[in-house]
Amino acid sequence: MHGDRDPRPTLEAVAAHAGVSRATVSRVVNGGRGVREELREQVRRSVELLGYVPNIAARSLVTRRTGAVAVVIAEPETRVFSDPFFAQQLRGISRELRERDMQLLLVLIEQPKDYERIGRYLSAGHVDGALMFSLHGADPLAAMVRESGLPTVFGGRPGWPGAETESGLLYVDTDNRGGARQAVAHLRARGRRRIAVITGPLDQTSAQDRLDGYHDALAEPDGAPRQPSPLVAHGAFTAEGGETAMAELLETDPEIDAVFAGSDLMASGALRTLHRRGLRVPEDVAVVGYDDLEPAAWSEPTLTTVRQDVEGMGSMMAELLLRRLDLRPGDAPPAPVVTEARLIVRGSS
Amino acid sequence: MHGDRDPRPTLEAVAAHAGVSRATVSRVVNGGRGVREELREQVRRSVELLGYVPNIAARSLVTRRTGAVAVVIAEPETRVFSDPFFAQQLRGISRELRERDMQLLLVLIEQPKDYERIGRYLSAGHVDGALMFSLHGADPLAAMVRESGLPTVFGGRPGWPGAETESGLLYVDTDNRGGARQAVAHLRARGRRRIAVITGPLDQTSAQDRLDGYHDALAEPDGAPRQPSPLVAHGAFTAEGGETAMAELLETDPEIDAVFAGSDLMASGALRTLHRRGLRVPEDVAVVGYDDLEPAAWSEPTLTTVRQDVEGMGSMMAELLLRRLDLRPGDAPPAPVVTEARLIVRGSS
DNA sequence: CCAACAAGTGAGAGCGCTCTCACGCCCCCC
């Protein structure tokens, strides 16, 4: 019942079995360079036969590498976590790490008091690097990471003051601005002339960038008359927020004929408000979302939205971090990555 | 740039600084029993001053404890992972583990070939225990775990052949059968007399249990005439599945006046089919879901559903595992936990 | 033919910690 997992063979045992020294077995186990093919094969057989698995604790004690990467998800609001987004990124990350035999340590931050502890933890050398998500504005973690020197890759462009000019900062972002621009340009191409925007919290660069893209698109000359002024409301990336934002917008300007929501969730909220007011989508008001989450394809009508390769972003983050970890003194450091965003046209526009 | 995280003080350094032996510092760091209060305080000061953090690799090398728990999510279908369910459970787990200074190793299984590797990994002593989710029928992991003797707690009652009688099996489940019974009883109380059910994949106990609950409720005498026969369709726990299942049901029996879907997702699919056929909800057909996920509250009409304390289940799983790990020879082993399910009545019934 | 060198292998130290054991001290009891 108790599981006799202990009599695990050690390097020593394998060495004895294969009739070689510990050092040789170690060499074989770690790549096998500099060992005669014949011997190598013999060691491999012994490893197989005895079911040898290296003890990572012992290994990392001497190599000073833990073989683990922390994935830190700061979650001041519950919202963040019911988001399929993370799940998908995590998946990409997991795949990449698994290929490199690295472990994924999941660190969830819920309360402010967790911060200090986790900062300590991360700088204590328990992991080789960290992946961090959705930091808001000047998140304390950012500073901690910088001080500790822990190699870190951020999910989404960090937005703390001075982040743009910080050198060596690593992140994977999607082209939020370009995606938003596409969305709004699409609405204009459809003949919409009073296009509103519902933004997320502007202390996240993704929300700010999407808003910027909206402005970009409005400013682009396309032959049609310019929209008198931008129409902006804030929705906090939640469905409820989208609902009230849409209501506000209609209050401000009942003539609105299109709305670009900074997330599918907010778009779904907006849709509800429009339904309730008896406005038809897309006939009266066209709606475009952002993210292309599953529900986007199910909503009534199906949602035109902007898709990003979420899983790919996850694996890129991991890859970037691994490259950074493998960096040799002479090498050029890796650079941030910005992935493409693509408009998916469906029924709502 | 490179982060000079290395000159971390060791036990030795703290001992020297405090003028005591390594052993004493170790004692203080690990609970401080058997050390004079005065000395203890002095050691604590040194620890604080030098910023000492124990090297877990060294520690676990000798204690044979890793201080880590694997959370294994087998995910043959993508569906599983876009499910807010896991996210919430993970959160409960994370909270519990954090309190005990244990680490959460996330292990995602995507491909069949991952199984063997992960089985090896788990039995290799890299973690002290494992938490496993949503195993289908006779998942290979179950056998691996059993063989390796790795302490494990399952999320959801395991369903492999013989699992019921296996002693020492630990899991946390919700009262699926009771929840389903409540749902269907509620429909009958509302005067519905032709109640259909849309089930999930029956190789998962949760789906089977909910179906059993449906049958239970139909069999309960309540004064009203008995429904001639059960009406069952399968929906695979997806929205699309719910959609087609509902269509099949209406095909079979156009007189259906209520449907109990084994998940909110399937209920939302059913809702779409009903809409499309011009059937009104709840006037013509009442709908009840299961899970109480966010979208349940947003659908049109809002969905009557069965709620379970997902986050609580997560922390219970962790707690159960930790109790199991701390078990001393004489102690009574912990037992599985089944949490309550509660019907939430909303607009669709 | 021997020095110079490369390649393959083994011996041994040591990573930072825990834990057993022995030692010294003080208190108590006969």
Add this chain to the structure above:
DNA sequence: GGGGGGCGTGAGAGCGCTCTCACTTGTTGG
């Protein structure tokens, strides 16, 4: 007053691994 027991402390072994260094062999060039 001496022996026994408890408590607090330190010395030292050893967890399983990697890595440096020295050694042995085989190969090459002068």
